[in-house]
Amino acid sequence: xxxxxxxxxxxxxxxxxxxxxxxxxxxxxxxxxxxxxxxxxxxxxxxxxxxxxxxxxxxxxxxxxxxxxxxxxxxxx
Amino acid sequence: xxxxxxxxxxxxxxxxxxxxxxxxxxxxxxxxxxxxxxxxxxxxxxxxxxxxxxxxxxxxxxxxxxxxxxxxxxxxxxxxxxxxxxxxxxxxxxxxxxxxxxxxxxxxxxxxxxxxxxxxxxxxxxxxxxxxxxxxxxxxxxxxxxxxxxxxxxxxxxxxxxxxxxxxxxxxxxxxxxxxxxxxxxxxxxxxxxxxxxxxxxxxxxxxxxxxxxxxxxxxxxxxxxxxxxxxxx
Numbered sequence: 001x002x003x004x005x006x007x008x009x010x011x012x013x014x015x016x017x018x019x020x021x022x023x024x025x026x027x028x029x030x031x032x033x034x035x036x037x038x039x040x041x042x043x044x045x046x047x048x049x050x051x052x053x054x055x056x057x058x059x060x061x062x063x064x065x066x067x068x069x070x071x072x073x074x075x076x077x
Numbered sequence: 078x079x080x081x082x083x084x085x086x087x088x089x090x091x092x093x094x095x096x097x098x099x100x101x102x103x104x105x106x107x108x109x110x111x112x113x114x115x116x117x118x119x120x121x122x123x124x125x126x127x128x129x130x131x132x133x134x135x136x137x138x139x140x141x142x143x144x145x146x147x148x149x150x151x152x153x154x155x156x157x158x159x160x161x162x163x164x165x166x167x168x169x170x171x172x173x174x175x176x177x178x179x180x181x182x183x184x185x186x187x188x189x190x191x192x193x194x195x196x197x198x199x200x201x202x203x204x205x206x207x208x209x210x211x212x213x214x215x216x217x218x219x220x221x222x223x224x225x226x227x228x229x230x231x232x233x234x235x236x237x238x239x240x241x242x243x244x245x246x247x248x249x250x251x252x253x254x255x256x257x258x259x260x261x262x263x264x265x266x267x268x269x270x271x272x273x274x275x276x277x278x279x280x281x282x283x284x285x286x287x288x289x290x291x292x293x294x295x296x297x298x299x300x301x302x303x304x305x306x307x308x309x310x311x
């Protein structure tokens with residue numbers, strides 16, 4: 001799996017199972033955003049929207065459980 | 078308190094360093110924002126140490142992270158039953174006789190995840206510090222608008238000295254005596270930008286860069302500051 005971690009100017013930093021790699025941002029789809037899951041096929045990148053949304057939804061649910069459980073937002077020490 | 082930990086690839090160095098200091102418990106971890114160069118190895122930190130609370134920024138649902146390292150971070154928090162909270166502007170965290178006050182991010186939508194970075198003022202006696210994660214000019218402007226930044230002794234330059242951080246508007250208010258830039262040696266991103274070094278130089282000649290100096294340790298006794306770079310060149 002390949003996921004966009006971030007952009008640093010003209011460079012896109014991608015997370016892969018083997019570690020972090022950098023590619024020219026111009027090689028990615030124009031609409032590519034941070035945290036998009038990418039597919040590399042026939043020499044070009046495309047966005048896997050379904051996989052991106054699935055993973056984002058999972059993060060949302062996990063965070064909701066973790067943060068609700070602790071419920072300390074804004075509490076001063 | 079630990080603020081960020083870098084890439085997974087360097088997490089063993091962070092763990093070794095903390096252990097060398099005799100640290101077994103981290104009362105707080107501030108994970109400034111979910112990019113791998115700031116919290117790629119956070120799962121290993123949480124797995125290794127007893128952690129009181131992890132503070133993360135609130136990020137809108139449609140921009141939440143999807144990365145594998147973030148999954149591992151959540152796995153570790155679940156497994157260790159670590160308390161996770163979202164940063165709230167105005168929250169004050171007491172750490173011994175030091176005090177951290179969270180000043181950003183507010184709830185404004187930001188296109189760039191960097192601008193959700195948790196930023197805070199740290200006070201210890203007469204000494205003060207400003208840490209802004211990867212905040213760029215948009216977030217700096219919000220801090221200034223909220224009048225939450227003050228003159229500081231030490232400024233850890235935002236976003237590794239990026240051209241879009243450390244604006245004149247910010248520097249004019251914080252007037253740092255020491256600026257520290259955390260950036261990789263010969264990094265491909267051009268950090269720090271020459272323009273940022275120029276701006277910082279107008280306020281201080283005490284600019285320390287990790288790509289040149291290696292690890293930079295700053296110790297405060299509440300009155301004086303002692304700065305020890307791994308290598309002596311600024």
